Amino acid sequence: MGSPVQQKPSILKEFLLSLEELDKSHLKIDFLFIDDNITAESSLLLDNFGKSNSTNDSAVTIYRDLKSMDEYICTEETHHWNESLVWKVANFKNIIIEQTLRKNYDYLLLIDSDIVIHPKTLLQLLKAQKDIISNIFWTKYDRNQQLELPQVWLRDFYDQVPRQRGEVLNNEEKVKRWRQFMQQLRQPGVYEVGGLGACTLISRRALEMGVNFKPITNLSFWGEDRHFCIRAVVLGLTLYVDTHYPAYHIYRESELLNLADYKSKNQELSNKVIQNVKRAIEMLGTYHDKQRSQEWQSLFTKKSKARLLPLLEKNDQKNLKQNITITITASDFLIEENHNFQKVRFTIIKKGTQDGKSFFEQLESFVIVLPDEKGDWLIDTLVVEDILE
Numbered sequence: 001m002g003s004p005v006q007q008k009p010s011i012l013k014e015f016l017l018s019l020e021e022l023d024k025s026h027l028k029i030d031f032l033f034i035d036d037n038i039t040a041e042s043s044l045l046l047d048n049f050g051k052s053n054s055t056n057d058s059a060v061t062i063y064r065d066l067k068s069m070d071e072y073i074c075t076e077e078t079h080h081w082n083e084s085l086v087w088k089v090a091n092f093k094n095i096i097i098e099q100t101l102r103k104n105y106d107y108l109l110l111i112d113s114d115i116v117i118h119p120k121t122l123l124q125l126l127k128a129q130k131d132i133i134s135n136i137f138w139t140k141y142d143r144n145q146q147l148e149l150p151q152v153w154l155r156d157f158y159d160q161v162p163r164q165r166g167e168v169l170n171n172e173e174k175v176k177r178w179r180q181f182m183q184q185l186r187q188p189g190v191y192e193v194g195g196l197g198a199c200t201l202i203s204r205r206a207l208e209m210g211v212n213f214k215p216i217t218n219l220s221f222w223g224e225d226r227h228f229c230i231r232a233v234v235l236g237l238t239l240y241v242d243t244h245y246p247a248y249h250i251y252r253e254s255e256l257l258n259l260a261d262y263k264s265k266n267q268e269l270s271n272k273v274i275q276n277v278k279r280a281i282e283m284l285g286t287y288h289d290k291q292r293s294q295e296w297q298s299l300f301t302k303k304s305k306a307r308l309l310p311l312l313e314k315n316d317q318k319n320l321k322q323n324i325t326i327t328i329t330a331s332d333f334l335i336e337e338n339h340n341f342q343k344v345r346f347t348i349i350k351k352g353t354q355d356g357k358s359f360f361e362q363l364e365s366f367v368i369v370l371p372d373e374k375g376d377w378l379i380d381t382l383v384v385e386d387i388l389e
Helices: 009-020 040-053 083-102 121-128 171-185 204-209 224-234 253-285 295-299 302-321
Strands: 002-005 031-035 060-063 107-111 132-139 190-193 199-203 239-249 324-338 342-354 357-371 377-382
Touching (some): 002 083, 031 083, 083 224, 121 132, 224 239, 253 295
Antiparallel strands (some): 190 239, 357 377
């Protein structure tokens, strides 16, 4: 994971915290920061991150001898770029690419230091198995903008209107197609785009093919990301955006006020899904005093209830005949996916008695949960249905 950093301490603190909170399951991640800060407190934050996160499984490297006198000015109105700043940052990114290749990493995640990412972001980007893929975020680049805009586009400088080459559209059709594209990007998925940046996973294969941020001298487009994207497509690569876990862009310091809401919504969703699954599985599987709770039905979709009810009837007859009591406990929850559905893995402890003799069993299972029209998450598929056996 690499990032050139010239950032306000209040924003940098949140960026670094989101890197610490990333789900790094089964991954070895090293960090490379290029410290271009003009504030000593920001450099100290990088140092502290390095001390806290340098382990046998993770190295943190900070380059400081590349500093320049160029100051990147960010106000509540906008960010102020000039030609010198753009290509200074491009050079920093190319240095990170060179180190990625030299040290034989499988992937490089280039990320700007004003981005807060969801803990599942990296696992989701890797799961997409694309050579170049950005994680989406939405920004009001001008405070007077009515709508937030994504950091991806389809062609040219920042054209977000789907069209065929040479196709002429009137304004009404342009607006219609632009809205359709925006609506698509609000839906969880992986979509092909023509331009991207700021939070981008790049495979070693793409890096070895030659993608980089050097200026294309006969191209007048502004911004190093556009030169990177055009070079990538010319080399035969395809660009994608992943919209499953939108990041939070702290474009101006005042937007720190809404960061807690962003984190809270992410956590509330996970907690609600886990709570529903735990209640449903435990009520479904627990059988005491010749009966089980019927409240489980409110936590399953109609399709899954129709499939489970005949199985329950059969199981209850067996339980009654063999004098069985069962207590189910579900734990160790892991939400693996967040599409239009979620996939939740967990461990089941099944214990009870049969004709007075105790038994104990541990099972691994997962469910697929879907949102209903009220936004509640209901179980649609229960994989280990012999939980009822």
